[in-house]
Amino acid sequence: MHADFIIRGADIIDGTGAPRRKGDVAVSDDRIVATGDLTHWTAGREIEAKGRVVAPGFIDPHVHHDAALFTHPDMEFMTNQGVTTVINGNCGFSIAPVTRPENLPIQLRMIASDPALNFPTYAAYHKRIADEAPAVNAACLIGQSTLRANAMDDLEQAATAAELTEMCRLLDESLTEGAIGVSTGPFYPPSRASTTEELIELGRTAHKHGKLYVTHMRDEGDRVIEALEETFTVGRESCCGVHVSHHKCAGLANHGLSETTLPMIDAEMKLRNVGLDTTPWVASSTILNSGRHRQAERVIIAESAPHPELAGRDLADVARDWNTDLEGAIERLLPATGIFFIMAEEDVQRIMAYEHTMICSDGMPSGSHPHPRVWGTFPRVLGRYVRDVNLFTLEEAVRRMTSMPADRFGLGGRGRIAVGGFADLVIFDPATIAEGATFENPIQPAHGIDRVFVNGREVFAFGKPTGNRPGRPLNQTAPVQVV
Numbered sequence: 001m002h003a004d005f006i007i008r009g010a011d012i013i014d015g016t017g018a019p020r021r022k023g024d025v026a027v028s029d030d031r032i033v034a035t036g037d038l039t040h041w042t043a044g045r046e047i048e049a050k051g052r053v054v055a056p057g058f059i060d061p062h063v064h065h066d067a068a069l070f071t072h073p074d075m076e077f078m079t080n081q082g083v084t085t086v087i088n089g090n091c092g093f094s095i096a097p098v099t100r101p102e103n104l105p106i107q108l109r110m111i112a113s114d115p116a117l118n119f120p121t122y123a124a125y126h127k128r129i130a131d132e133a134p135a136v137n138a139a140c141l142i143g144q145s146t147l148r149a150n151a152m153d154d155l156e157q158a159a160t161a162a163e164l165t166e167m168c169r170l171l172d173e174s175l176t177e178g179a180i181g182v183s184t185g186p187f188y189p190p191s192r193a194s195t196t197e198e199l200i201e202l203g204r205t206a207h208k209h210g211k212l213y214v215t216h217m218r219d220e221g222d223r224v225i226e227a228l229e230e231t232f233t234v235g236r237e238s239c240c241g242v243h244v245s246h247h248k249c250a251g252l253a254n255h256g257l258s259e260t261t262l263p264m265i266d267a268e269m270k271l272r273n274v275g276l277d278t279t280p281w282v283a284s285s286t287i288l289n290s291g292r293h294r295q296a297e298r299v300i301i302a303e304s305a306p307h308p309e310l311a312g313r314d315l316a317d318v319a320r321d322w323n324t325d326l327e328g329a330i331e332r333l334l335p336a337t338g339i340f341f342i343m344a345e346e347d348v349q350r351i352m353a354y355e356h357t358m359i360c361s362d363g364m365p366s367g368s369h370p371h372p373r374v375w376g377t378f379p380r381v382l383g384r385y386v387r388d389v390n391l392f393t394l395e396e397a398v399r400r401m402t403s404m405p406a407d408r409f410g411l412g413g414r415g416r417i418a419v420g421g422f423a424d425l426v427i428f429d430p431a432t433i434a435e436g437a438t439f440e441n442p443i444q445p446a447h448g449i450d451r452v453f454v455n456g457r458e459v460f461a462f463g464k465p466t467g468n469r470p471g472r473p474l475n476q477t478a479p480v481q482v483v
């Protein structure tokens with residue numbers, strides 16, 4: 001028996017949550033062909049991995065790398081942390097289908113800095129991913145704000161019946177072409193102007209395809225309870241599975257509220273198809289004029305178009321230098337993004353420890369001073385929260401990053417080390433794995449990641465991308481599950 005390569009003597013953590021076991025993993029072409037004791041196998045390449053863990057490559061269910069697949073095809077901010085598959089198109093923003101580019105909301109510039117990076121159909125976006133092949137696999141949701149820009153003249157209004165029909169037609173077409181669900185973002189304009197009824201209609205269209213409704217909810221602060229109720233209403237009325245993105249309880253006044261929100265999610269999950277993800281950080285990141293500065297202990301400027309030299313500075317210091325208040329400083333920095341310290345560590349830990357929560361980075365790669373989550377999310381969970389804080393076992397943490405998102409979004413053949421499955425793999429050192437990125441120095445590769453493989457080809461090794469780009473556009477190939 002012969003394989004293209006064999007990873008020898010590793011602790012295999014297979015992604016299901018099962019305890020690790022010692023063994024070998026053999027790969028030929030893009031598939032795992034054998035696991036266990038493969039002493040009698042030969043291979044074109046032997047990879048010694050004693051003392052290391054081999055796990056399925058991580059799946060990041062919530063990123064904003066829609067355009068980065070083309071502008072940063074090595075996707076180093078993902079592969080450096082062991083991520084092999086990303087899900088784009090979140091928070092209501094996708095770069096396909098765009099039928100009226102002149103009408104796009106400015107918020108879309110956060111994910112597509114080049115206005116030419118948008119696509120008239122989802123099929124065109126899918127084809128370009130297949131043609132250009134980034135280093136990682138990518139699946140995509142269709143954003144509600146993007147649909148609105150296509151179908152509506154006045155984005156500040158609720159959609160008319162005719163406009164909503166057109167949005168649903170475009171969504172239906174995109175889902176037929178392979179998009180894996182719809183994302184809404186009623187927290188942001190122009191999605192904010194939508195009624196619950198609009199959200200329900202989009203959910204109905206997604207449900208017809210057996211796909212998910214994924215949402216950056218209308219509120220994650222003072223009205224997070226009402227926002228959760230609205231999301232559950234959408235699920236109930238549309239029959240669509242709903243997924244709460246980057247669940248958090250933002251704002252000093254709302255610290256501790258996860259003691260209420262998690263039991264709400266738990267109760268709804270017993271009745272209907274509900275899921276959630278979260279990031280392992282007490283700071284969030286979004287547009288600087290989101291209003292979040294009013295609830296934050298500290299704000300760092302991530303990016304400012306008129307003042308790029310101020311990226312990384314504290315907003316309060318800049319306001320003082322300019323002899324103005326925070327509002328005045330924000331006005332002068334726009335368009336801009338910020339990093340907001342608005343969560344309590346106890347909420348972050350409680351949400352992450354909840355048995356149904358998967359891990360996401362919510363990353364946006366733009367600017368010179370991004371949130372460290374862009375580069376460091378997954379190693380941070382495996383280092384800080386597994387090894388140091390002991391929030392859950394390493395096997396459980398890996399499950400949250402692999403089989404859970406694969407099963408949730410219907411990405412068949414991914415997220416497990418199993419014979420016949422795709423060879424998306426990461427080899428890491430459980431004793432040293434940690435994020436390299438910090439709030440002060442956010443563009444840094446992780447520690448303890450040895451090698452990363454996508455579809456059987458090595459994309460990252462010992463701190464550097466290899467230059468291989470074996471990533472593919474992924475369709476939903478398995479039913480959506482509650483996980």
Ligand SMILES: [Zn+2]
Binds near residue numbers: 216245246
């Ligand atoms: Zn979001």
